[in-house]
Amino acid sequence: MIPIAKPILGECERKKIMEVLDSGVLALGSYVEKFEKRFSEYIGARYGVSTTSGTSALCIALKAIGIGEEDRVLTTPFSFIATANSILYCNGRPEFCDIDEETFNITPENIEEKLCQDDRIKALLIVHLYGLPCDMKRILRICREYKIRLIEDCAQAHGAEYRGRRVGSFGDLSCFSFYPTKNMTTGEGGMILTNNEELAENCRMYINHGMRERYRHEMLGFNYRMTNLQAALGLCQLEKLDGFNERRIQNAKFLSENLELIEFLETPHLPRNVKHVFHQYTIKLNVERDGFLEHLSRSGVGYGVYYPRTIPQQPLYRKLGYDEKFKIADDLAKRVVSLPVHPALSEEDLEKIVSVVSNYRK
Numbered sequence: 001m002i003p004i005a006k007p008i009l010g011e012c013e014r015k016k017i018m019e020v021l022d023s024g025v026l027a028l029g030s031y032v033e034k035f036e037k038r039f040s041e042y043i044g045a046r047y048g049v050s051t052t053s054g055t056s057a058l059c060i061a062l063k064a065i066g067i068g069e070e071d072r073v074l075t076t077p078f079s080f081i082a083t084a085n086s087i088l089y090c091n092g093r094p095e096f097c098d099i100d101e102e103t104f105n106i107t108p109e110n111i112e113e114k115l116c117q118d119d120r121i122k123a124l125l126i127v128h129l130y131g132l133p134c135d136m137k138r139i140l141r142i143c144r145e146y147k148i149r150l151i152e153d154c155a156q157a158h159g160a161e162y163r164g165r166r167v168g169s170f171g172d173l174s175c176f177s178f179y180p181t182k183n184m185t186t187g188e189g190g191m192i193l194t195n196n197e198e199l200a201e202n203c204r205m206y207i208n209h210g211m212r213e214r215y216r217h218e219m220l221g222f223n224y225r226m227t228n229l230q231a232a233l234g235l236c237q238l239e240k241l242d243g244f245n246e247r248r249i250q251n252a253k254f255l256s257e258n259l260e261l262i263e264f265l266e267t268p269h270l271p272r273n274v275k276h277v278f279h280q281y282t283i284k285l286n287v288e289r290d291g292f293l294e295h296l297s298r299s300g301v302g303y304g305v306y307y308p309r310t311i312p313q314q315p316l317y318r319k320l321g322y323d324e325k326f327k328i329a330d331d332l333a334k335r336v337v338s339l340p341v342h343p344a345l346s347e348e349d350l351e352k353i354v355s356v357v358s359n360y361r362k
């Protein structure tokens, strides 16, 4: 079976992990600081605060801008559940607006429509889904005009660029995940980036029990600190990130060149002026999905369905009283399939994926 995701770990990781073990510094340590510095420099943000996961990074970013009881945050209905859940963790209220059919991201038009209708919305939480940057120019203009905060969920977009600038450098804060299926990994892990010193300091306190000074607790914080072991992996993976992304882009190109003429599917759209880093290679089907998925399974091609239902249609959200339907997002939730695109694929793997997909119903 060709897996849908596979981390690539090597000598660098092995060596650095052994160094950490030998040093005995397992929790906070010099690699954590170094990783925060290198990663924030790479993305183009002044401050980096590492965390235990992408989820905890999102939760803390929202706390840092003061999201609390009943505060409304606008986000996409088409993402991993953690995006919207992070708003719930702060006792805030997620609000959703529809996405674009081609990019899978929320659109400036829909964001603006929602902000016009509801002046209680305090922040916008965008997701660069599958590694494709949102329409940043128009989104930044809207945030300025309506005076709302912007948080970027970059959990799928390490190294993605919008007009030559890396995503994660646009928002008031941005959040990354280093889960093993992402474009780079630390096992579990996450990072918050910002250019704002005060917000950085806030995040730093929230992830460490509200402490600035030792054992003086100024607010209700958490233990969301990254470990030295995770950071050691992160330093190695960051060195390889551009190479990994290049492979993803080449793999996606090969798949699109060979699949674009097939009538029962649509290959991913590539807008101009962006670098799409293909966390996922997601096609849209024009045929019934279950049969196609069964064909992939039988033929040894792994796949993912990201995501089979929108967030407001999840049982948790239904129970909370959400039941919103979205024309585009609900339709896409029924039609998307992600094929393997990760950097560990061989040429034979890629050819097999193409031939298995092409041979469906022939």
Ligand SMILES: *Cc1c(COP(=O)(O)O)cnc(C)c1O
Pocket: 053, 054, 055, 056, 079, 080, 082, 083, 127, 153, 155, 156, 177, 178, 179, 188, 189, 190
């Ligand atoms: C993976 C992911 C997260 C959560 O990251 P974890 O490290 O798994 O907690 C959040 N948002 C999106 C869009 C993701 O893909």
